[in-house]
Amino acid sequence: MTATQPAAEAPETAGETFDSLNPATDEVVGTYPVHTREEVEAAVERAREAARWWASLGFDGRAERLRRWKGVLTRRLAQLCTVVRDETGKPVADAQLESVLGIEHIAWAGKHARKVLGKQRRASGLLMANQAATVEYQPLGVVGVIGPWNYPVFTPLGSITYALAAGNAVVFKPSEYTPGVGKWLVEAFEQVVPEAPVLQLITGFGETGAALTKAGVDKIAFTGSTATGKKIMAAAAETLTPVVIEAGGKDPVLVDADADLDAAADATVWGAFSNSGQTCVGVERVYVHERVHDEFVAKVVEKSKDVRGGSDAAAQYGPMTMPSQLAVVRRHITDALARGGKALIGGVDAVGDRFAQPTVLVDVPEDSEAVREETFGPTVTIAKVRDMDEAVDKANATRYGLGSTVFSKRRGVELAQRLRTGMTAINAPLSFTGIASLPFGGVGDSGFGRIHGPEGLREFARSKAIARQRYTAPIALTTFTRKEKTDALVAKLITVLHGKR
Numbered sequence: 001m002t003a004t005q006p007a008a009e010a011p012e013t014a015g016e017t018f019d020s021l022n023p024a025t026d027e028v029v030g031t032y033p034v035h036t037r038e039e040v041e042a043a044v045e046r047a048r049e050a051a052r053w054w055a056s057l058g059f060d061g062r063a064e065r066l067r068r069w070k071g072v073l074t075r076r077l078a079q080l081c082t083v084v085r086d087e088t089g090k091p092v093a094d095a096q097l098e099s100v101l102g103i104e105h106i107a108w109a110g111k112h113a114r115k116v117l118g119k120q121r122r123a124s125g126l127l128m129a130n131q132a133a134t135v136e137y138q139p140l141g142v143v144g145v146i147g148p149w150n151y152p153v154f155t156p157l158g159s160i161t162y163a164l165a166a167g168n169a170v171v172f173k174p175s176e177y178t179p180g181v182g183k184w185l186v187e188a189f190e191q192v193v194p195e196a197p198v199l200q201l202i203t204g205f206g207e208t209g210a211a212l213t214k215a216g217v218d219k220i221a222f223t224g225s226t227a228t229g230k231k232i233m234a235a236a237a238e239t240l241t242p243v244v245i246e247a248g249g250k251d252p253v254l255v256d257a258d259a260d261l262d263a264a265a266d267a268t269v270w271g272a273f274s275n276s277g278q279t280c281v282g283v284e285r286v287y288v289h290e291r292v293h294d295e296f297v298a299k300v301v302e303k304s305k306d307v308r309g310g311s312d313a314a315a316q317y318g319p320m321t322m323p324s325q326l327a328v329v330r331r332h333i334t335d336a337l338a339r340g341g342k343a344l345i346g347g348v349d350a351v352g353d354r355f356a357q358p359t360v361l362v363d364v365p366e367d368s369e370a371v372r373e374e375t376f377g378p379t380v381t382i383a384k385v386r387d388m389d390e391a392v393d394k395a396n397a398t399r400y401g402l403g404s405t406v407f408s409k410r411r412g413v414e415l416a417q418r419l420r421t422g423m424t425a426i427n428a429p430l431s432f433t434g435i436a437s438l439p440f441g442g443v444g445d446s447g448f449g450r451i452h453g454p455e456g457l458r459e460f461a462r463s464k465a466i467a468r469q470r471y472t473a474p475i476a477l478t479t480f481t482r483k484e485k486t487d488a489l490v491a492k493l494i495t496v497l498h499g500k501r
Contacts, residue, residue: 244449249402
């Protein structure tokens, strides 16, 4: 691969195609190929050669290209937001918010890759004092990224950007609901990296994603449902391909007796209903201290009254991007009401054919679907607890563990540390998503591995340990000519160093 060789286009196919639709109107906004297994494998082979060239640029060369890429995204931000709106239905302002956060991550990864992944000296210890010890982080090679539809810019860039900064080539399969956003991002990258197919696009359905998993990539980064994540893992296990999984969540908010209730209520409403509730770290459950429960609920209800989903300019959020999710939202509300819950705002009738209006539920049993399962829609359950110990216990009583939020003036950090989640925000909604230096990921059925921050860069690199002998040791340990007195000396030395009671 030479620096003047043109980049290959995304694999073309004369076969099956599919349409991308605006979920608010069903208008066709684009038509894309369904790439076959052979076409996916060909893309990975092209990426393999491109990866060698990309890695050869070094940290500074890659950082310069990433700076130029974020410049393109920034200057063309309005166009990108329009593409996001057309494929997801979300308001342009929400599309801009996620795009701006994605740009921030490009900037951070490019700037910090050398510091995080560059060669580092390590102490060699007394017994190996004649050795110079170093660790460096080398690119994996080719990373396959399978992205979601709910945040089609911010979420996949959390993997793509860090994989690129670490020196890898990337083959990207966006969701079948947002292929146009993926195409836009890849074409913007090709403007600043025309020499080689370092970032390629493949489109299609689940079969295309499965083909990418089995195409010989060096790692898969997947964001989506827990069920699909398990399938990705099973397929990757056949070739021992490592994976990073960012799956679903059932994220709680804890409201202590001393919390700023206005701020907590506003965060709850925004976290539960923005993006039509289609947010993996969005608010789905709230546990409120009994002393402030009624006042808090009243504030949430009041703030929810003016929130509305729709396709007009006055709507705060758009349609459900994936139509089948409407049935899940409707089922969870129905189950909650049938089991004694009350809808203070919304209810079953709030779920329409394209849009779901806000629903606030109280008195919902902890074993109901609305509390146990990820709803991924504009609903929230609010429960009264006697104290924050009970709140922590109930918040942790889930197989998920992605994000969480705590509102407390005195005990915020303590409560945050006790929550079994990958990230926690204190006294602000979802603030960890906007801090590029913080790792992002979950535990349990929310997945494993981390994107963003130093941990995200290392996720897409392999550590390489090197020990170099600087001089011949006076005591030879690794030889069959070693004397008994040498062993005795070593025993005495290790006792002095580590044998104290």
